[in-house]
Amino acid sequence: MAEFQSSQPYPPRCQPSRRLPDFLQSVNLKYVKLGYHYLITHLLTLLLIPLMAVILVQASQMNPDDALELWVHLQYNLVSVLVCSAFLVFGSTVYIMTRPRPIYLVDYACYKPPSHLKVAFAQFMEHSKLSGKFDEPALEFQRKILERSGLGEETYFPDAMHQLPPRLSMAAAREEAEQVMFGALDKLFSNTRIRPKDVGILIVNCSLFNPTPSLSAMIVNKYKLRGNIRSFNLGGMGCSAGVIAIDLAKDLLQVHGSTYAVVVSTENITQNWYFGNKRSMLIPNCLFRVGGSAVLLSNKSSDKRRSKYELVHVVRTHKGADDKAFRCVYQEQDETGKPGVSLSKDLMAIAGGALKTNITTLGPLVLPVSEQLLFFATLVAKKLLNAKIKPYIPDFKLAFEHFCIHAGGRAVIDELEKNLQLLPGHVEASRMTLHRFGNTSSSSIWYELSYTEAKGRMRKGHRVWQIAFGSGFKCNSAVWKALKTVKPSPDGPWEDCINEYPVQILDGGLHQ
Template identity: 70%
Template sequence: MDENAKIRKNVKLYYHYLITNFPKLLLVPLISVLLMNISRLSLNQLSLHLHYNLLAFIFLVTVLGTTLFFMSRPRSVYLLDYSCYLPPSTLKLDHQKFMKHSIITGTFNESSLEFQSKILKRSGLGDQTYLPEAVHSIPPRPTMAAAREEAEQVIFSTLDSLFENTKVNLKEISVLVVNCSLFNPTPSLSSMIVNKYKLRENVKSFNLGGMGCSAGVIAIDLANDMLKIYRNTFALVVSTENITQNWYFGNKKAMLIPNCLFRLGGSAVLLSNKSCDRKRSKYKLVHTVRTHKGSDEKAFNCVYQEQDEALKTGVSLSKDLMAIAGEALKTNITTLGPLVLPMSEQILFFATFVANKLFKAKKKMRPYVPDFKLAFDHFCIHAGGRAVIDELEKSLRLLPKHVEASRMTLHRFGNTSSSSIWYELAYTEAKGRMKKGNRVWQIAFGSGFKCNSAVWVALRDVEPSVNNSWEHCIHRYPVKVDL
């Protein structure tokens, strides 16, 4: 870069900084002049000025204080809309077809087939879930090309629906966050989106891999942080998982479970920090809380991608998974509780904590579990499996209606990984239950091991968007699920 180019670049940066921070910079000389004038006055003179100009002084201090407050507080982040992928009916795979397909592939022994059948019956999944075309094929096609086809089909279809509903100018999107745990090609999935939709050249793009089913909340948290830096813009968050190259063809039982639970799905969310977008937005982001238990070896290894003895790759789920998830949940709600719970619940929780600390020698009181039903109207618990939903329903003392969206999402779409919490929110909207002021708790678990929460508040009575993923079947739900 020549000297003139460097000068032009620096001038542009200084200009951007000056315009962006002009209101703040304007306050500096005003405050300086005020302080200089005050410093020149004696104590008696200052007293007289305050006596005769008290109203003017109060007005000035109020204006300065209000200006500083509004300029320093973080900007609100709004959710304009979101979309969930609805696969074509040709990709449905019921339990009977699943088992028939497993037999035909010829890679599973008798014990593995019996195990998969047993898991399916207990899984909570219905007969309407979807798998990608490559897995339907006989023999299956776990190729890079087929995996790309799956990613493009899910992501582009979901984004097309979102952009159609929001009518957003794509050149105004400054932040792009994509999360997909197990498929990370080159160029990245985020680059694939930039290329397809011709996003701006200076878009801040992020591609999150290997972060498991809780990565959807992580992606929202990252987008939220970026929207605190860049003003008056949009952030696009895409959450999905890729099954094509991650179907397990071995006989290790701990690695067969994901085959029975994970299904095709994805979501796209459009966020804005423009104050003018509040009126047309569905929700406002209130809190994000992230918990990472990766420093503990058991937690780190409980969801682990590896090769079996026959060198076939899959994801192994530990028997300790639910116990580790419970510990992660406790840590997460300990941080979240003070932010969302009413004071009455916080006092009871604190009193129990203090009592246990003071009377160590005596029999400890059972830790008080706060009533989160007082803080939230709707719960979107990651549909990782029936056991996950059962455990949270029990741990948080929820009622069946609070976990209905999670159970029905698991039944209808299966475990769609990081996007499942959005299918659950879409279910609540499709049922007409989301009212203005309602608070929503999205909570997800993922490898690492992580437990992450996002809290939203509804800005209006929320109607389901056009092409809501439930609109064709919501009349059939809820259905009875054998527990």
């Protein structure tokens, strides 16, 4: 074959790189790091292989007289052997009886509102203008926030917000809550074929809408749940309350007999719309949208085969003792007496501090030994040698295959992608959930998990890290392990649109 030659000079982007040695060096360092992680991870196995080989060689060289002598020696020490065996059996029994019960996630469902509740940017701005509640600077501010938010044109508002003027009544708020909660629960019971009366524990979390009777009582009444059900209603705990509810369900399933727990996570928009002109209180109007989820957990060993995931860890961090953290997401009235939720300019810095504290606790539980050794060595060098060494940032990509970062806003996802040194693929589920459904508060991490399943990316043994932030200020993490190659459940939120994603989101616009 004749060699291809060209008299044309290289195009600017095709010229041989002058930084080839740097590239080769980075490649070499990459493989050195991979080799180091492999060595540390399999160190025990690598040490045991020579030991087992020596034992086998010695056993093969043992003559019959040595074997007989060993048997006689064991006979004279029969009491010692029996005592050791008894202690071994007793210890094993105590361990099996006292170890925590495994908690299985049988299935979950995310509410998808009907198409007539979609709200495009133009409709949002038109309704805001026609309401007569906002001045021109406030309208322009909301328009800019929408354009840069990362939200798409097909997010959802409750029916009451589509009315002119908006129907902000208690009855309308109850209707929104019922549509979301019952919609998710109907789908969950249908997919799992669990009878409502089989549920022994019910936990509902909704931060801003807490009527009497409670939301959990509304569910008990609707599905005629049994009279001795243990029901809880969590309010005012922000967007991370979904992980808190999972943690509470886990603790209850440890102490109660074989049963099911249902966790319902939602938020309510109808009575919590801000009709003022304070900019820090206008941002939630632009980000929050209708959504909710229902999760079925089980402590029954018989449910392992049909369950999707097993709960591995829950780590909770609360920064409420710090005044700035406590007030960075704060429900209050503005100067004119109009209620809303104010977001502090320090929010991202506070969230970063809460995340740092959270992963300091989570890291030793999930990171491979190789990463822990590197972190510890850097810390010791910094303390003892007083050297100007940057803190080593653990590579959480070695601990997890999938990341579900709360879709609180574009800035939140950007910040975590940067701080955790994640790749665009790791935050794809979060960005696409924000685009398709907006900030659905505590349920957003379940829309993200559903996206990963709909893309066919969840394999047996994969580990999932759900990270959520909430008022207070809190950062909470839940770690799950896939028990099988997970397929999306019927009638999922992404079923009719997953082929359209991912989309590319740019400043000031959206491009397919």
